[in-house]
Amino acid sequence: MKCLRAHFDNEENPFGSPYDLFTVDxxxxxxxxxxxxxxxxxxxxxxxxxxxxxxxxxxxxxEHPDIVDFDVGETSDGGVVCHVHLVPNDDVRRLLELVDEHDLLLDTPIRLTHDGVVVNVLGNHTQLTGAVSSLPESFTDAFCVEGLSDYEPVRNGVRAELTHRQREVLETAVESGYYDIPRQISIEELATELECSPSTVSEHLRKVESRVLTQLR
Known part of the structure; x- marks a missing residue:
């Protein structure tokens, strides 16, 4: 089974106005x-x-005319969970129809980043190339294939329990030498690299460390 990693650029926003509802500043x-x-x-x-x-x-x-119903709550780590029922635009509907027509699978979770949407789509080479070639023209400028490789699922365990942002902070910290002896990078430098505040980096790492240590008890 192959995994196609694709990126949809926020600047083009092919997903319609409901996608704009979650913007902050x-x-x-x-x-x-x-x-x-x-x-x-x-x-x-x-x-x-x-x-x-x-x-x-x-x-x-x-107030949004394309939202049929919704439910909003808080997560245990201070985030927000939204269950939304909406009317997509024709191109988004067509995009999801292509998944079914070509017998593809979406590998969840689908990542939402400041720069866009990152999705992993699973299938064989013929199915994946067929779906890409059938994409609506409006997606052309926003859509980018980042890679095609053999599918390697993430196994259950501590890593699977972390949020995407926690995994991102942890990977950056490890790769940058934060856990090396002696330490190769400071919290402040990590924060600059991750484009957030030092307190936010510290909070993410504390939550990661707490999960890891809890598993080792």
Missing amino acids: GQRPCGELRDLRLRPDGTVVELCILENAPPDIESRLD
């Missing part, structure tokens, strides 16, 4: 789509976990 938050389904009536339901969201997210969802 002009920037979309990081997070994950844990589930995404196209219903027989052409609407979409999705479960989205965000690191943060605008304080008026409920009123934004309530």
Whole structure:
């Protein structure tokens, strides 16, 4: 089985106006789509976990004409969970139809980043190339194939329990030598590399370390 890693650029935003609802100070938050389904009536339901969201997210969802229904709550680590039922634009609907037509699978979670949406699509080479060649023209500028490789699923364990952002912070810390002896990088330098505050980096690493140590008890 092959895994096609694709990126949809935020600057082009082919996903329509509902995608803009989660912007905070002009920037979309990081997070994950844990589930995404196209219903027989052409609407979409999705479960989205965000690191943060605008304080008026409920009123934004309530007032948007393409949102059929929604439920918003908080996660245990201070994030936001959104269950949304919406009417997608024709191109998004077509994109999800291609997944079914070519017998593909979406490897969740789908990553939501400040720069766009990162998705891993599973299938054989013929299925994947057929789907890519059938993409709506409106996706051309936003869509980029980042790689095609053999599928290597993430096994259950501590890593699987971490959020995308926690994994990202941990990987950057390890690769940059934060856990080396002697330490090769400071929290402040890590924060600069990750484009966030030192307190945020420290909080993420504390949560990661807590999960790891809890597993070792």
